[in-house]
Amino acid sequence: MANSKTYQLATTEMEKEEKLEEGYEKTNKMFDEILPTLAKGDGWLDDQYFQYQGFWQPSIFVKGSMLIHQHFKPRPTDIILSTSPKCGTTWLRALIFAIINRNSYDFGENHPLLKSNPRDLVPLLERLIHEGGSASFLESLPSPRFLSSHLPFSLFPNSLTSSSASACRFVYIFRDPKDAFVSMWHFMNKLGAREGLPQLSLDDAFDLFRNGVSFYGPFWDHVLGFWKASLESPNKVLFLKYEDVKREPSVHVRKIAEFLDLPFSADEENEGIVEKIVNLCSFENLSNLDVNKIVREEKTRRYFASNSDFFRKGQVGDWINHLDTRNG
Numbered sequence: 001m002a003n004s005k006t007y008q009l010a011t012t013e014m015e016k017e018e019k020l021e022e023g024y025e026k027t028n029k030m031f032d033e034i035l036p037t038l039a040k041g042d043g044w045l046d047d048q049y050f051q052y053q054g055f056w057q058p059s060i061f062v063k064g065s066m067l068i069h070q071h072f073k074p075r076p077t078d079i080i081l082s083t084s085p086k087c088g089t090t091w092l093r094a095l096i097f098a099i100i101n102r103n104s105y106d107f108g109e110n111h112p113l114l115k116s117n118p119r120d121l122v123p124l125l126e127r128l129i130h131e132g133g134s135a136s137f138l139e140s141l142p143s144p145r146f147l148s149s150h151l152p153f154s155l156f157p158n159s160l161t162s163s164s165a166s167a168c169r170f171v172y173i174f175r176d177p178k179d180a181f182v183s184m185w186h187f188m189n190k191l192g193a194r195e196g197l198p199q200l201s202l203d204d205a206f207d208l209f210r211n212g213v214s215f216y217g218p219f220w221d222h223v224l225g226f227w228k229a230s231l232e233s234p235n236k237v238l239f240l241k242y243e244d245v246k247r248e249p250s251v252h253v254r255k256i257a258e259f260l261d262l263p264f265s266a267d268e269e270n271e272g273i274v275e276k277i278v279n280l281c282s283f284e285n286l287s288n289l290d291v292n293k294i295v296r297e298e299k300t301r302r303y304f305a306s307n308s309d310f311f312r313k314g315q316v317g318d319w320i321n322h323l324d325t326r327n328g
Contacts, residue, residue, distance in 0.1 A: 021134040027070050031063045038062070041213040044188040044200055049213055055152050056217050064126030069157045071135040072125070077144040078168040079260060080160070081122065084222045085150055085215045086183035087175035088242045093118035093148055094281040095249075096171060099257050100146055102268075107276045114280075117292055125149040150216045153225035153237075163233040171256060172226040175242035177219050178319035181209050185322075191305060202322060249278045 020028060039051040049056040052065060081096055083089045094113055105111045112121055125147040131137040138145070153161060153170075160168045185205045192199065212218030230239035238259045245252045253274050257263050264274055279285060286292055 021136075023071060023135075024067065024133050027066050028063070031066055034066075035059060035062065042208070044184075044205060044208060044214070045192045045195070045197055049215075053155055054221065055155065056213050056215070058215075060130075061126050061150075061216075064129050065151060065155050067129040067135075068126060068151070069155075072129060072138065072157070072160070073135065074160045074166065074168045075143055075145065076166050076168075078160075079144055079146045080125065080168050080170050081146070081148040082153070082170050082172050082226065083148070083150060084174070084180060084217075084219055086180045086187060088173045088245070089148060089150075090118050090286075091245075091281065091283065092171065092173050092240075093122040094286060095253060095277065096146060096256060096260075097121050098277045098281055099253065099260065099262060100144065102273060102277065107280055111280065113286070114289060115291055118286075119148075122146055122148050126151060152216060152222045153229050161229065161236075163236055167236060169260065170226070170229070170237045171240065171259070172230070172237060173240045173242055173245065174223050174227070176319070178323055179242075179315075180219065181206065181214075182319045182322045184209075184214065187305075206323075249282075250274050253277055 034052075035050060041049050041051070041056060043049045043058065047058060050059055050062050052062045057065065079096065079100070081089070081092050083092070097118065098111075098113060101112075126149060128138060128147065129135070159166075161170075185200070185202060188205075189199050208214055209217065209219070212221070216222055226237060227239055230237040238256065240252060240256075254264060268274070
């Protein structure tokens, strides 16, 4: 059972001052030496991205990437939902959490997804790895550990990505880049508005995006890394398309469950469990929950997103309302 209470502790505990273990101290020292040597670019707010091993990231996630590479110990039962940002992360967090935990919770009012935002139930690995100044918190989580990540496939260590039986399993979801871009633009401007920053124009954001200078960009390099991995190791990497999941959610819930070796039994099918998961995790249901309407006024860290920020439209093809392709 994925331990939702334990995961939620990390989002607050990681903000405390950390006492680093020796291994983390060495990684931090290496990070301090490497960061000044990396190419820098303007981020989407008044921050900077750094090009680390071919991908643009804020400095905290460069360090997170290094910590994962040097300190994360995978288990064969680990499940990592990996996405380029704004490609359906919140929705897939909810769907997979519900699939994994369908025998632990009924679908009544006490289900964790009705009381917590999916990001609090399925934490981001490159943030969680900072927790407590060591890997001990991650080591303490019960199996199966279900984590999310925005890291490209090539930035994970071989111990996670190999085709061996001990490596993790990845679920990856890809979305039309035009919709992903528009969603990111709205999202980042929401965060900037809370900081009193001027809004980033659509044209300026598009120039950054097409040049690869976006959160974990270039976008296509991110997608292609997982696509190639899914062809080489289909038992380890499940590659999904957002538009397909939207069109046939029940089909893909079954597909995900089978990939995770958690297929639905005949009794579960007769009880309509697949449809219950789809309905529980639908955009309409999640976006209308009180917990997902929260707008946090306090700033526990810079650019900290509110639960409400993760629900805008979730529509396929919304880009047409923002982008004009007539001039290429």
